[in-house]
Amino acid sequence: MIKDNAAFDMKEDRFKVTYLIDGEEAEARARAWDICVEQTVEFPEELVPEGIIRDHVLGRIEVFGQQEPQCWRVVISYHVDTTAFELTQLLNVVFGNISIKPKIRVERLELCPSLLAAFKGPRFGRQGIRQRLGIPSRPILATALKPMGLSSQALADLAYQFALGGIDIIKDDHGISDQRFSPFEERAALCAEAVSKANRQTGLNCIYVPNITAPYDKLFERAKQARSLGAGGLLISPGLVGLDAIRTIADSDEIDLPIMSHPAFQGSFVTGSYGMSHYALFGQLARLAGADATIYPNYGGRFSFSKEECKQIAAGTSDEMGHIKPIFPSPGGGMTGDKVPDMLETYGKDVIFLVGGGLFKQGPDLVENSKYFRNMIDI
């Protein structure tokens, strides 16, 4: 019924997505084929036009194998042209409509060279951050300014003490945006200056990383403000502003600052049986978008990630991905001194440890507490 006389020249050029699909084999096979249709043409199969649409635009099942009883590992390929070479549309092809269907989980992406070439990825990556901080090989130590409700000056005073104690990266808590307790511009100015003052005393290169997660029409402006006020990096929660906001900031020569990605509002993708894998969401996608470090809740803390899931995230930050640089895993949440040895064994040296409440609980002197954690990771 539908014919298109336009002659598009299409060559084989496909990327792959691995899905886990639950159910009996026949049901899973039907679901796999449904993914091929739903994520591309979204059209009654019998009416899909012959030619390029049927031959190239439709998704294609490349592998269908059993993962475990009632669970199937399915590799589906899509033509790169379906993505328009946009991160937003790539996400849409990978998991847009099928996010609404049960029993499907995105395990991993295998992007082909033509698609990878459309993305610059992180501007700094592991090596770039190490250079900026002057830390050739040891683990990096980060903390967060909080609690919400403190004034900008009180937060800056905390930042000063943490920086004096040798913390490498001091970020805003992800919940501190532009509340009247500590308005963005005032806070960023005071905290950046406090860290700079501490650096002059210590000779270290601590950076202040304000949270620029903000309304759509203010995010880029905050990035520019942060830069002009002396911030050394930026914190963004892509669950709240979209992953492509990270890409835009990372790609901007005008901003030119490392980006830390925060998992707020992304949890539902990984907490159920369906959704996306930790590896794909917090590893591959954060990295592809251009984050230089990906924050996630560490195992054994007050969140629910297992050690294996955390190791998978770390793997996603450095597995082969063409020219896209490896980035830092940044496990946080519930970190205390006694957990550090195990964390070092799990993550090795290429990691940014994020210590929060533990830094306050350790003892009454925040400078000393900072030194305590700093010494623990000085391997």
Add this chain to the structure above:
Amino acid sequence: MIKDNAAFDMKEDRFKVTYLIDGEEAEARARAWDICVEQTVEFPEELVPEGIIRDHVLGRIEVFGQQEPQCWRVVISYHVDTTAFELTQLLNVVFGNISIKPKIRVERLELCPSLLAAFKGPRFGRQGIRQRLGIPSRPILATALKPMGLSSQALADLAYQFALGGIDIIKDDHGISDQRFSPFEERAALCAEAVSKANRQTGLNCIYVPNITAPYDKLFERAKQARSLGAGGLLISPGLVGLDAIRTIADSDEIDLPIMSHPAFQGSFVTGSYGMSHYALFGQLARLAGADATIYPNYGGRFSFSKEECKQIAAGTSDEMGHIKPIFPSPGGGMTGDKVPDMLETYGKDVIFLVGGGLFKQGPDLVENSKYFRNMIDI
């Protein structure tokens, strides 16, 4: 240990969120208190400073009641200042970090007047769309241009036939963005013109609604292009670009077009036992952000929503919400002629029915097929 000498004047001014929490009572109570801490100060409880932070910034359990065995209905209030009166930070307070914790589901928001006043909501709403389309009371009929892979001209030809047949709203399929088959500007121009030509013949007011879901730095530009090319509305998938992108476009006098929200990439929030309710996500939040219609998969189609869940979404589009206008529920997916009577009974007249594949399957003549569906809803 932490003191803040800044004297903020804080009055009681709180909004409420209802959560469902699974588990034994003691566990659920602990989890409720954890939400109060995690979503605000994210700080060791014993160290939370006295004064405004403990008295106002901390979340507060207002109601704790049993919903059913092993499930508790908990109302938690937060001070409006925690949100910075930003949609992004509001989402963060409601479900940011706890999205990563299991057994918690956001059921509904009760926003207080001071917080509602920060949002304009939909520019058009039900009444505004009815005025634009010249349809005082009957259900509205929409369809989507597809499949992906057709040329812009072929899509425009489809649009022309649908408009001739009396379809009221013709949108791009949500997967058609800026692929080389049908680049955005070319497609929007041809489709808008095709619909305009049909309107001149029919005397009707059909509108073309292009998909402007796009990379962060291109979305606003596409909205402006769409407007200048004669689009009558805009389609946005907030799961891909962030809910606040809708707010920005809705608030813009320069754009001044109705917005349809599409659920792509949002499914994981509602497909598991945890996450958010259909009511909150597709009803309340889409509306608060400023969508004039919220698209979601109808019950009985190829997706998994139940009839009750769909009715809940419809309720969320019109339940009392201060000055925020009621919007249209727009159920779609798998709509066929035989389902229309039941859908009319379920949704009444204030609905935008989205018919997709069914419109192509009905018979060989798309103008006739359009008339068939159009007549069915002419009540």
